[in-house]
Amino acid sequence: xxxxxxxxxKPETLDEALSLLDEFGYDAKVLAGGQSLIPMMNMRLARxxxxxxxxxxxxMTGIEVGESEIVIGGLTRHYMVEHSPEIQNSCPMLAxxxxxxGHSQIRSRGTIGGSIVHADPTxxxxxxxTALGGKVTVVSSxxxxxLTPEELFLTYMTTTIxxxxxxxxxxxxxxxxxxxxxxxEFTLRSGDFAIIIAxxxxxxxxxxxxxxxxxCIGGVDGIPVKLEDVTDELIGEAPSEEIFAEKxxxxxxxxxxxKDIHASAEYRKDLCVALSRRxxxxxxxxxxxx
Amino acid sequence: MTEKTAExxxxxxxTLKVNHKEYTVDVEPRMLLSDVLRDELRLTGxxxxxxxxxxxxxxxxxxxxxxxxxxxxxxxxxxxxLVTVEGLESExxxxxxxxxxxxxxxxxxxxFCTPGMLMTACHLxxxxxxxxxxEIREAISGNLCRCTGYQGIVDAVxxxxxxxxxxxx
Numbered sequence: 449x450x451x452x453x454x455x456x457x458k459p460e461t462l463d464e465a466l467s468l469l470d471e472f473g474y475d476a477k478v479l480a481g482g483q484s485l486i487p488m489m490n491m492r493l494a495r496x497x498x499x500x501x502x503x504x505x506x507x508m509t510g511i512e513v514g515e516s517e518i519v520i521g522g523l524t525r526h527y528m529v530e531h532s533p534e535i536q537n538s539c540p541m542l543a544x545x546x547x548x549x550g551h552s553q554i555r556s557r558g559t560i561g562g563s564i565v566h567a568d569p570t571x572x573x574x575x576x577x578t579a580l581g582g583k584v585t586v587v588s589s590x591x592x593x594x595l596t597p598e599e600l601f602l603t604y605m606t607t608t609i610x611x612x613x614x615x616x617x618x619x620x621x622x623x624x625x626x627x628x629x630x631x632x633e634f635t636l637r638s639g640d641f642a643i644i645i646a647x648x649x650x651x652x653x654x655x656x657x658x659x660x661x662x663x664c665i666g667g668v669d670g671i672p673v674k675l676e677d678v679t680d681e682l683i684g685e686a687p688s689e690e691i692f693a694e695k696x697x698x699x700x701x702x703x704x705x706x707k708d709i710h711a712s713a714e715y716r717k718d719l720c721v722a723l724s725r726r727x728x729x730x731x732x733x734x735x736x737x738x
Numbered sequence: 739m740t741e742k743t744a745e746x747x748x749x750x751x752x753t754l755k756v757n758h759k760e761y762t763v764d765v766e767p768r769m770l771l772s773d774v775l776r777d778e779l780r781l782t783g784x785x786x787x788x789x790x791x792x793x794x795x796x797x798x799x800x801x802x803x804x805x806x807x808x809x810x811x812x813x814x815x816x817x818x819x820l821v822t823v824e825g826l827e828s829e830x831x832x833x834x835x836x837x838x839x840x841x842x843x844x845x846x847x848x849x850f851c852t853p854g855m856l857m858t859a860c861h862l863x864x865x866x867x868x869x870x871x872x873e874i875r876e877a878i879s880g881n882l883c884r885c886t887g888y889q890g891i892v893d894a895v896x897x898x899x900x901x902x903x904x905x906x907x
Contacts (some may be wrong), residue, residue, distance in 0.1 A: 456750070456767035456813060479811075481746045487790035490770070499767070503814060525801065551880025553794060556803035557810065638879035719762065 450493035451486070460504050462614070466589040469612045472498045478614060479503070480523055481558035483550065484566045491578045508561075508616065513538045516622050522561025522615040530555060539623045540734070541647060542582060545572045548631070551639040560592070561615035564600075567607045570642045570667040574601060576631065578672040579647040579664035583619040588612045594619075603670035626659070627651040627733025630727040633666075634719050636710060643667055643711050646723035650687065650731040658682045663728060667721050668705040677702055678724070687732035689725075719728035752816040756781065757825030765812045771876030772796040774812035775822060783823040783853050787882070794881035797854035798822045803862040823853035826860065835901035836860055836894065847885035854881045859895045867903055871896065 458467040477496035479485060480503065488494035502508070508523035513534045513555070520529065529535055529546045536543045549555055549572050563573040564584060578597040579582070585594050586609050600607050609615070620732055623629060629649050632644035645666035653659040661679040666672045678695050685691045705716035740893070749764035756779060763778045770789070775781045787793035789808045796807040799821035826834040836856050838847060845853045855878060862877040863871055869877065874895045875888070883891060 450770070450773075451768045452767050453766070456811075458813075482811075482814075483791065483809055486770075486811070490790045490808065501811075501814060551794070552877065553797055553804045553806045553880050554791070555798070555859065556805045638876055 451489035452492060455498045456501065457498065458501045458504050460506065462505055462508065462587070462616070463589070464614065465500055465502050465505055465614060468498075468500050469614070469735055470589050474611050476500050476611070480562040481525065481563075483554050483558040484562065484568070502614070503609060511535065512686070513622065518542075518620045518622060520560050520618045520620070522559065522617055524560045526550075526555035526558045526560065526563070529560065539580070539629070540623060541576055541631050541649065543618055544629065544663075545631040545647065548572050548633055548639075548642070548645075554601050554639075559667065560618050564618055565607055565609055565615055566673070567605050568641075569604060569671050570645065572631070572633070572642075572645060573618075575645045575647050575664050575666035576686060577618070577671040578674055579662050580620055582621065584615055585617045585619065586610075586613040587616045588614075592616070594600070597672070599724075601671040605629075606670075622729075623649075623738075624651055626639065626653070626735055626738055628731040628736070628738055630702045630730035632723050632727050632730075634723065641658065644705075644716055644719040644723055646727045648724070648727035648731040650682075650735045652687070652726060652732070652735045656686065656736065658685050658687055658732070661728065661731075663724055663726065665699075665703060668703040668716060668720060673703060675699065675702060675724070682728075687729070687736075689729055692725045692728045692732075693729055696721050696728070699724055750813050752813055752814075754779070754815055754818065754820060756820045756822060761783070763812075767811060767813045767866060769812045770808050770810045770819060771810040771815050772807040773796075774815075775807060775820075778812075781822050781824055785850055785853050787850065792882070793851070793854070794858065795851050795854040797857045797881065798901070799861065804858050821857070823856055834860070835898040835905070836903065839894035839897035840891070843893035843897050844890040845886065846890075851881055851883045855883065855891055862895070863899055863902055867899060867906070869895070869899060 476498040479499045479501040508521045510521045512519045583594050631647040633645040647660045647664045651660045661682045663675045663679050664672050675729040681695050699721045700717045705713050753762045785795040786796035791806050791809045791846045798807045798870045874892050
């Protein structure tokens with residue numbers, strides 16, 4: 449199967465790309481890494497009449513690590529983040545989670561912005577953005593705005609980004625002191641789409657008690673699910689396998705996954721509990737060493 | 739070059755550098771790079787399996803990185819440096835250590851996945867001369883083989899790693 453015919457544009461500047469989007473609106477799709485879009489076009493599940501290939505747009509690639517924030521250009525490819533030593537130090541969850549995206553062939557092309565706007569709830573980046581409370585900057589020819597994950601993700605593969613907007617950059621917070629990160633997923637084959645992903649961040653106070661924690665699960669709903677009910681109860685507790693097991697047990701009642709050919713809903717719930725315990729424990733262990 | 743006009747109905751002229759040789763061809767924008775290589779350049783070593791990024795048979799190198807050529811449009815590779823499986827053997831016809839490894843260790847049966855396996859493994863060994871069996875398995879996890887159970891392929895990559903280390907010394 450081959451893609452249906454389309455009109456192809458290759459702008460060199462962001463302004464040019466945005467004015468093409470203004471011109472074509474819903475008819476146009478932005479082509480960045482293409483690792484989700486092109487498979488859909490190959491199967492003719494998507495047949496956009498116009499493709500705006502932004503791979504030649506200057507100034508949208510790169511990683512800047514500041515005092516409190518990491519800014520990653522929307523067109524930055526996964527492998528660039530994967531191999532960035534700065535990311536290893538400033539955001540261990542991102543360093544760990546990016547390796548779980550597809551295979552090396554996919555990470556060669558796929559982009560940070562593309563993965564976020566594709567908004568697959570079982571994809572690593574939307575889960576990490578939600579877990580860490582990152583932000584996305586989107587631009588149109590007339591406006592620029594910042595969106596939190598809660599404002600961005602609507603449901604499966606759907607965001608609040610307008611058809612004339614492009615993700616200019618994605619922002620992650622730099623890891624705080626006495627904090628540990630962890631992300632794990634369950635897949636049928638290394639690099640495949642995840643059945644369940646769990647990501648956690650744990651911050652300890654000076655006495656070693658849990659000061660704050662975040663836990664986010666992918667694969668149980670149309671958007672990544674942040675489990676504040678669980679993490680709120682962890683505050684002030686001493687991190688231990690027992691406390692994580694106790695608090696994570698309630699997750700079976702907090703998530704409502706669907707079943708499919710790969711796993712039943714019950715099995716997915718079990719995975720949520722098991723992976724949550726594991727990432728919280730690992731994040732806490734790492735926080736102790738931080 | 740900025741395209742001010744739509745290109746769907748018209749062919750676009752692109753220049754590809756494949757295995758150190760330059761090719762100029764006219765392609766429709768919707769033509770996948772895998773098809774440009776096979777149908778336009780007659781470089782049929784690159785195999786096309788699933789055509790939606792699952793099987794890895796069409797893996798080639800674009801500017802030094804392994805990429806699935808069925809997930810890139812030919813027009814996007816204009817001016818890029820490509821290496822396909824045809825580019826692995828040396829100019830005097832000596833097989834690449836990986837090709838030798840697949841021969842020696844029975845790393846292929848039907849051979850359909852082999853070009854993609856070779857290109858993926860090639861990238862692994864360039865960056866990791868001492869891969870563990872686990873790392874080899876991880877690296878080739880994006881390439882499907884329906885015949886071998888992967889044992890021979892992992893053996894072949896190990897063989898090539900050793901061979902390449904010895905050559906480098």
